[in-house]
Amino acid sequence: MEFFIQLLVGGLSIGGTYALVALGFVLIFGVANVLNIAHAQSIMLAPFFLFILIEQAKLPLSLAAPLALFMSVLIAMFVYYAAIRPFLIIGKRSGYLAPFITSFGASLFIENIFATIFGSSSHPFPLEIQREVWRLGNIIFVPMQIYSMVCVFIATVFLAWVVNRSAIGRSMRAVAENPIVAASQGISARITIMLTISIATLLAAISGILFSAANNELSAFMGMEYGLKGLVVMIIGGVNSLPGAVVAGLMLGVTESFAVGYLSSSYSMVISFGLLFVILLFRPNGLFASASREARP
């Protein structure tokens, strides 16, 4: 029983970070109408910038963390303008395909630059992480997992507030539904997309830092490896659904955690995609697909 609870907590903790990544994919896909693969690299960029700022520039964490997030947002902006926006064809059925591939290219480009500079091996996370565990009876809690869950919870609540209650969120939903009508209400699609990418990147960056801290590892390839799980979560959740991404993220995290705990750690990817196949067999549009998109060709 103790083991079960530990696995559950661990699963929810890692699942939360998957959910943050998936939320970003969903936001960008909904508002800018592009599956931005390069979004995955924010997961790797943020902890790497943190590493550079703390290890090389010797900045304190209070300065390094916001700066690392800001730099990640800048890179995401640059990628959007250089590798996605010029290739978006609005109103064409296959219009999303070219930017999908170019964003994939941008993603590999960033990954290779970091692999060249910092080597392809894994570095330790630059900060001292509390390694002592908390005990509640026979159950062991890893503090970082709890911190991570708290961060994910705050980020998710904040996002829900932004999307559903704020003027920015209203603009985002308006542009997502109909950019021309939104423009006729004085909403600039360009600014809204930039804000969306910023918010999405912040989520992925926070997720990347939490993940890196929890596992005490930092590698140039973590963005892709872990971004792929974000994509799986996005599809399981229903592609366009924010609550779906949260539920699917937690589900994937917990499933993986049990698989690793009771079977073997080498099953992690098999479980992600296995879960994807099983769920799509029974719910082809994902768990939370909106009714209007239910029809299949």
Add this chain to the structure above:
Amino acid sequence: MFLVQNLSSSYGPAPVIQEINFEVAPGEICVVMGPNGAGKSTLLKTIMGIVPHVLSGNVIGVEGSSLCQMQTHAISSLGIAYVPEGRGILNSLTVLENLQLGAALLKKRYPKENVASNISRVFDGFPMLRDRTQEPAGLLSGGQQQMLAIARALISKPSVLLLDEPSLGLAPMIRLEVADLLRKVADTDRVAVLLAEQDIGLAKRCADKALVLRRGSIVAKLNPTELNDQNRMRELYLGSSPSNDFANDKLGR
């Protein structure tokens, strides 16, 4: 005065509307008529900056600023409200959120305006919207959606109101309601209204003047008496050669 001068535009190589000239005074309703494909919607979209290529000409807002070559969101921020074809409300947003979009535009132009009092003023004019503020706008009936789209446009206190086929898919009774509403808006708020419309009944009910478009050019400018002349309208719509001759005569070609 809202002025359209010598306006031509296109989606591809060939111009869709050509050398359109007209003006709408504050408080005036101008109806753009013409058969399908005449360029009515394109004219409105060109004014709103939605058509990709403006070939020539200019659009001048009521305050005297040129709107040509501006982006759509900038044009709408200058007090040009646009109700697109097929309502153009945002289905996934609630009724209140749709209205808040218009209110945000108002706030941009008049920072001192009180949003809440303006929204409740609009509810006085559209009582059925008040009961359904928290519902997604997509759940409203067609007529209610049209009212919402007009209400959203009015909340921003525009100087010019462009409407693309507001009668589409509405029952005849409701069309006349829309016409009366527009008349009231033009009279009380001194808005210049430009209406692309196929429905002659609606046009006759509220128009101060009408333009007839054919293949992208204005073939006739009519006053309300001429609008009521059934033979004249039939000729213009069916495009028999005498009408074209007549129109060309009138335009001095």
